[in-house]
Every structure is written in structure tokens, then in C-alpha cells.
Amino acid sequence: MKASLSVEFESFLALALGEGAPDSPQVAPQGELFGPEPRSPGAQGCDLGFDPGGAVRELRAISPRLLDLVVKTWMSEEGLVDELRLVIQETRSRGSCFLEDYSNRAVRSLSSARARVDREIDRFTGLARFSPRRDGLYAAIIESDHNILSALMPRFALRFGATPYAIVDMGRLLAAERRAGRTSLREGEEVLSLLPGGGADEARDLWRRYFGIIGNPGRASPLLRRRLMPERYWKYLSEMGGGAEPGP
Amino acid sequence: MPLQRKPYACIVLGMELGEKLEILAASARCDASFASSGSDRRPRSGGIGAGAPSGVCHSFSGDGRCISLLKVLYSNACRNDCAYCANRASSDIVRTSFSVDELVRLTLDFYRRNYIEGLFLSSGIFSDPDIVMERLIEVARVLRVEAGFGGYIHLKAIPGAGERLLRLAGLYADRLSINIELPTAASLVRLAPEKSGAEILGAMRAMGDAESEHTRDSRRIRHTPNFAPAGQSTQLIVGASPESDRTIILLASSLYRRYALRRVYYSAFMPVAPDPRLPAAAAPPLLREHRLYQCDWLLRFYGFKAEELVQEADGNFPTDVDPKVAWALAHRDFFPLDVNSAHLGELLRVPGIGLRGARRIVATRRQVSLGPAELGKLGIVMKKARWFLSAGGRPLCAPPEEQSLRLLLAEGPREVPGASKPGPGRTVESQMEFAFP
Numbered sequence: 001m002k003a004s005l006s007v008e009f010e011s012f013l014a015l016a017l018g019e020g021a022p023d024s025p026q027v028a029p030q031g032e033l034f035g036p037e038p039r040s041p042g043a044q045g046c047d048l049g050f051d052p053g054g055a056v057r058e059l060r061a062i063s064p065r066l067l068d069l070v071v072k073t074w075m076s077e078e079g080l081v082d083e084l085r086l087v088i089q090e091t092r093s094r095g096s097c098f099l100e101d102y103s104n105r106a107v108r109s110l111s112s113a114r115a116r117v118d119r120e121i122d123r124f125t126g127l128a129r130f131s132p133r134r135d136g137l138y139a140a141i142i143e144s145d146h147n148i149l150s151a152l153m154p155r156f157a158l159r160f161g162a163t164p165y166a167i168v169d170m171g172r173l174l175a176a177e178r179r180a181g182r183t184s185l186r187e188g189e190e191v192l193s194l195l196p197g198g199g200a201d202e203a204r205d206l207w208r209r210y211f212g213i214i215g216n217p218g219r220a221s222p223l224l225r226r227r228l229m230p231e232r233y234w235k236y237l238s239e240m241g242g243g244a245e246p247g248p
Numbered sequence: 249m250p251l252q253r254k255p256y257a258c259i260v261l262g263m264e265l266g267e268k269l270e271i272l273a274a275s276a277r278c279d280a281s282f283a284s285s286g287s288d289r290r291p292r293s294g295g296i297g298a299g300a301p302s303g304v305c306h307s308f309s310g311d312g313r314c315i316s317l318l319k320v321l322y323s324n325a326c327r328n329d330c331a332y333c334a335n336r337a338s339s340d341i342v343r344t345s346f347s348v349d350e351l352v353r354l355t356l357d358f359y360r361r362n363y364i365e366g367l368f369l370s371s372g373i374f375s376d377p378d379i380v381m382e383r384l385i386e387v388a389r390v391l392r393v394e395a396g397f398g399g400y401i402h403l404k405a406i407p408g409a410g411e412r413l414l415r416l417a418g419l420y421a422d423r424l425s426i427n428i429e430l431p432t433a434a435s436l437v438r439l440a441p442e443k444s445g446a447e448i449l450g451a452m453r454a455m456g457d458a459e460s461e462h463t464r465d466s467r468r469i470r471h472t473p474n475f476a477p478a479g480q481s482t483q484l485i486v487g488a489s490p491e492s493d494r495t496i497i498l499l500a501s502s503l504y505r506r507y508a509l510r511r512v513y514y515s516a517f518m519p520v521a522p523d524p525r526l527p528a529a530a531a532p533p534l535l536r537e538h539r540l541y542q543c544d545w546l547l548r549f550y551g552f553k554a555e556e557l558v559q560e561a562d563g564n565f566p567t568d569v570d571p572k573v574a575w576a577l578a579h580r581d582f583f584p585l586d587v588n589s590a591h592l593g594e595l596l597r598v599p600g601i602g603l604r605g606a607r608r609i610v611a612t613r614r615q616v617s618l619g620p621a622e623l624g625k626l627g628i629v630m631k632k633a634r635w636f637l638s639a640g641g642r643p644l645c646a647p648p649e650e651q652s653l654r655l656l657l658a659e660g661p662r663e664v665p666g667a668s669k670p671g672p673g674r675t676v677e678s679q680m681e682f683a684f685p
């Protein structure tokens with residue numbers, strides 16, 4: 001099990017808090033990125049005196065919205081560390097209502113980044129396509145603008161119940177797999193072992209036929225569809241001619 | 249005069265599943281309802297699926313509508329002869345039916361692949377209404393009880409089905425709906441002679457009563473089962489009959505009030521077969537449909553009343569400006585509003601200020617005093633709002649006389665969206681803010 005997502009997040013958190021990055025911490029990836037529990041300070045393995053679990057708790061105590069802003073800014077991969085540092089400082093001193101001061105440039109930049117990330121999470125909540133594999137795993141491939149894997153995984157936990165599922169972010173070569181209630185991460189070439197297989201899939205063919213008929217020809221509006229579902233998302237959508245949604 | 253009927257019940261046997269799916273999906277597509285929001289149902293232990301309270305769009309069809317549910321008819325055989333419907337008894341079309349097992353399998357297979365949030369199931373009236381309703385309920389029961397399915401189920405109430413069955417349907421469904429279709433009893437008699445307005449409203453009342461009872465019971469009894477947690481909806485066809493926008497929107501408003509409906513859908517009429525009872529074939533009135541959705545949004549979220557929204561003498565919304573701008577132009581004395589003191593309800597009446605913008609104004613002005621520079625940063629559409637706002641006792645822009653202002657606020661040529669225009673991926677109802685500011 002790799003720790004890269006948590007490590008990256010902790011480094012980002014340390015920078016945003018002005019603490020300097022932790023030094024190669026040996027951490028487990030469970031925690032803020034895959035569940036509500038903050039990691040215990042004892043698990044951090046960081047020798048710069050930075051306690052990510054404590055930082056997360058502090059941010060949450062100031063305001064859950066502030067913590068959300070920090071996590072989503074990290075997911076956005078847009079940098080914005082200076083803006084985040086300023087917003088954290090101001091929120092610490094002026095209270096969480098500062099997060100609603102949209103006349104402040106930093107608040108606006110971070111709110112926009114968060115909105116972009118939320119939109120991307122929402123998009124893939126609808127557009128991730130899972131294919132069953134022979135081993136019973138349902139796997140989906142995504143290529144997202146932002147690093148949303150850790151936010152996306154929990155969205156499917158109730159959909160699949162006890163059925164194992166995985167999401168592979170091909171752009172970042174990151175993957176997460178959920179089995180028996182536990183989520184684990186893979187990265188690099190290891191993600192390839194979670195890819196859907198190839199082959200016939202009757203349900204996928206039926207879906208294509210359904211999709212082909214459900215639009216009302218009297219109101220056809222390809223431009224509107226393109227605006228609502230931009231072409232860059234079509235790659236893994238079999239109904240849009242995406243060829244890369246393999247079957248079992 | 250109604251066309252001569254052909255037999256409606258010649259169901260083709262032995263049809264393969266894909267063919268049935270195409271026929272029964274095409275038969276269902278004139279129903280505008282698409283939402284999968286409003287339910288946070290959890291799966292039973294060992295089951296799969298859950299409600300997504302704000303709904304999810306899984307794709308967009310060629311007409312730009314959100315695809316959220318597997319929307320099909322159980323059967324397209326129908327003994328009624330509604331003039332506007334492709335499935336009417338006199339239509340010369342192939343008739344077929346799903347089996348319960350086929351529908352259950354399709355729903356689960358599509359759901360696991362993340363193609364859909366659940367099932368929308370309606371049916372032609374191929375037999376006694378109770379029998380048709382029982383088939384729909386059986387599909388929902390097998391999904392819920394035998395497959396442990398926690399995803400979304402929208403069931404149509406069949407006009408004429410008994411109240412006991414409607415109450416049973418609500419125990420399995422997240423949403424129930426019955427389409428009123430035509431806005432007056434006279435049009436119903438002319439275009440859908442077998443339907444009865446009293447029967448449709450009676451079903452709405454029965455479902456509303458059952459919902460209220462369940463809400464009351466659940467306050468006292470912890471394990472009261474859910475009853476249609478996403479409420480009920482209906483649909484009105486626009487342009488098949490001569491009623492004005494005012495008639496339609498007054499009816500919608502009264503349905504919201506009297507039966508606590510969650511949604512009224514408006515569907516631009518599209519002729520399916522020539523019929524002397526219908527207007528001559530023309531392009532579907534999409535702009536009219538769009539204006540009705542905008543107005544509906546103002547009723548439900550902006551605090552407007554139906555009576556104040558249609559000003560035009562002919563009872564229809566103007567085509568050049570949206571209903572909120574039309575109201576503002578007709579109420580110049582209400583403006584300008586001071587952006588630093590107007591309350592939320594007042595701000596929501598300003599063209600260019602949407603729900604989110606109004607909330608942002610109220611939150612931000614607690615920190616700083618607002619002027620034009622700050623407003624532009626809050627996502628307010630200043631080119632509309634500036635004519636209606638003041639700050640520090642001075643109007644942001646001195647408004648010109650009404651006709652010039654109307655020209656300034658008129659909408660340019662645009663693609664008129666269909667009934668559904670949620671942003672990609674996410675949800676449906678919460679993103680209808682598209683229409684305003």
C-alpha cells in the first residue's frame with residue numbers, strides 16, 4: 001500500500017501552515033483523505049515537529065469549511081499556497097466569517113479553485129464507468145483535471161456495497177481499490193493490475209442502444225450536450241463512441 | 249373527431265431484450281421528468297445502492313437532457329387514446345412489454361456500471377389500472393426487497409388505480425408522479441377523453457395525504473418506513489391546447505400549494521401523428537417551455553407569486569426578456585435597492601442577482617461595505633443588476649426610460665435549452681440556477 005497521496009497532502013499542509021514540508025514521513029494513507037478520522041499524531045513519522053493530524057484537527061476546529069478549502073486547494077493542483085496561507089492566518093485571527101469575505105482576492109481565488117474541484121468530483125461521480133472483471137472487481141478509468149481520486153472513492157461505497165471496486169486515474173497513474181470496507185492505493189505501473197479487462201459486455205451494448213434512442217429527435221441540440229458534457233470526458237464513455245471502456 | 253382505433257393489445261412475443269428496450273425507452277421519452285434528487289435512502293444490509301440527495305447526471309442525451317435514470321415504460325400497449333401521445337390506442341406502432349425480471353436485471357446491471365441512479369417506470373394502460381399499477385409495484389418490490397436495491401425509483405401512478413396501491417407504491421418508490429398533462433378540464437375532455445381530471449387530482453391528493461401521514465408517524469415512531477421521500481411531481485404539456493402561460497403557471501402554483509408537489513415539469517408539445525384535435529404541426533414551443541421553467545424557478549426559490557409574474561395582456565410571457573426582468577421593468581418604483589441594506593428576499597428580485605449572489609452579498613456586507621467594485625467580484629451580473637441597485641444612497645447607474653432599458657436587458661439570440669440543463673455530472677435540480685440571474 002502506497003502512502004503518496006497522504007504524503008503529498010501533508011507536505012502541502014505543512015507549506016500552507018508555514019511549517020516547512022515534512023521529511024519523507026512513513027505514513028499510512030488512511031485518514032483525512034479516505035475517511036473522516038484524522039490520523040493520530042503518533043503515526044506521522046515526521047521529524048520536523050510538524051503534526052499533520054493535529055493540524056487537520058485544528059483547521060477543522062476553526063471551521064470545517066476551512067479544512068475543506070485546504071483539501072480542495074490541494075486537490076486542485078493549482079499551487080495557491082500563498083493565498084491559502086493568508087486565508088488560514090486571517091481565519092485564525094478573524095474567525096470563520098472571513099471565508100465569506102468574497103471581496104478578498106485570496107478568498108475568491110481559493111473559492112473558485114474549490115468550485116472547480118467540486119465540479120470535477122461531481123462530473124466523475126456521474127461519468128466514471130465501471131466494468132466488471134472476471135475476478136468480480138468493478139473497475140473504472142478516469143483522467144481528471146484535478147487530483148480527485150480520494151474524494152471520488154467514498155462516493156461509490158454505498159453504490160457497490162460489498163462488491164469490490166477500483167478507480168484508476170490514468171493521467172496521474174494513481175489508483176484506489178476498495179475491498180471489504182478498506183481502501184488501498186496503488187501508483188505507477190501497479191495501477192495497471194486494476195484496469196478493466198476487455199471483451200463483450202451485454203449490459204454495455206444495451207446501454208448504448210438505450211442511449212441511442214432516449215434523446216428526443218425533435219429537440220436535438222448537440223451544442224447544448226457538448227456544453228454540458230465537454231468532449232474531453234468522452235474518452236471512456238462507450239455511448240459517446242469512447243473506445244476505451246473495456247468489458248470483462 | 250378521434251381517429252378510428254386499431255387494436256392496441258397485439259403485443260409482439262419473443263422480442264429480444266435490446267429491441268424491447270429501444271421501443272419502451274422511445275415510448276417513455278416524452279416524459280420530461282429526469283430528476284433523481286431528494287432521497288437519501290440507504291441500502292438494506294447486504295444490498296447495493298443509495299439515494300444521492302442532490303441527484304446525479306450520468307450522461308446527456310442528444311437533446312441535451314440529463315440522463316439520470318433508466319426511463320422506460322413497462323408496456324406501450326394502451327387502451328386510451330390521448331391525442332398527443334405516440335402510444336395511444338389508435339397509433340400503428342409495435343407493442344411490447346418487459347417482464348419484471350428483465351427490468352430488475354437491466355436496472356441492476358446499469359446501476360453497477362454507473363450508467364444510472366435508478367429506474368423511472370411508467371406504463372401504457374394495457375389492462376385494468378389496478379393490474380397495471382400492480383406490475384409497476386412488483387418491479388419496485390423485487391428491486392427493493394429481493395435485490396436490496398437502495399438506488400432511486402420513480403414510479404408513475406396509473407390514473408384510476410386504487411388508493412391502497414398508491415400507498416403501497418410509495419413504500420418502495422422515492423418519487424411518485426401522475427401527469428395532469430393538460431391545464432384545463434375542457435382540454436382534457438377534448439384531447440384525452442378517457443382521462444378524468446378529478447381522478448388525477450384525487451390520486452395527487454391521496455399521495456399527498458399518505459406522505460403527510462408518514463411524516464407525522466415518523467415523528468412518533470422511529471422505524472416508520474419511508475414514503476416516497478422525494479415527493480411527487482407532475483407534467484404539463486405546453487402548446488397542445490390553447491391555454492395561456494398564465495393559466496399554466498397559475499395551475500402549477502396551485503398544485504405546489506395544495507398537493508405539496510416537489511416539481512412540475514413543462515413539456516413543449518411535439519406532434520406525433522396528425523390529428524384534427526391538435527394544432528397544425530409546427531416547431532415545438534421550446535422558448536415558451538423555457539420561460540415557464542424560469543417562472544417556476546421564481547415561484548419555488550425566489551419568493552415570487554404566480555399572480556404577479558404574467559403581466560402581458562395576452563397572458564403569455566414576453567419572448568425578449570426573462571420573467572424576472574419583465575417583473576422588474578413593470579415595477580420600477582421598487583428600485584433602486586440599497587445593496588448594503590436590502591434584505592435577501594428583496595435582493596432576489598433584482599435581475600442579475602441569483603440565489604448564490606444574494607447570499608454572498610448578505611455574507612460579505614457583514615465584513616465590508618459594498619460598492620460596484622465589490623459586487624463585480626461576487627458573481628453578480630452587473631450589466632443587468634446595476635440599473636436596479638444603489639450604494640451609499642446613490643444609484644449605481646441612472647436608469648434610462650423603460651423602452652431603452654428593455655432593449656439593454658433583452659436576451660440576444662441563443663440556444664434555448666431543453667427542460668433539463670444541469671451542469672455536467674452533478675445534479676439536476678440544484679443547478680437549474682442557470683436561468684437566473
Ligand code: SF4
Pocket residue numbers: 326327328329330333334335336337371372373440
Ligand atoms: S394513457 Fe398514457 S400511454 Fe395511454 S395514450 Fe394516454 S398518455 Fe399515452
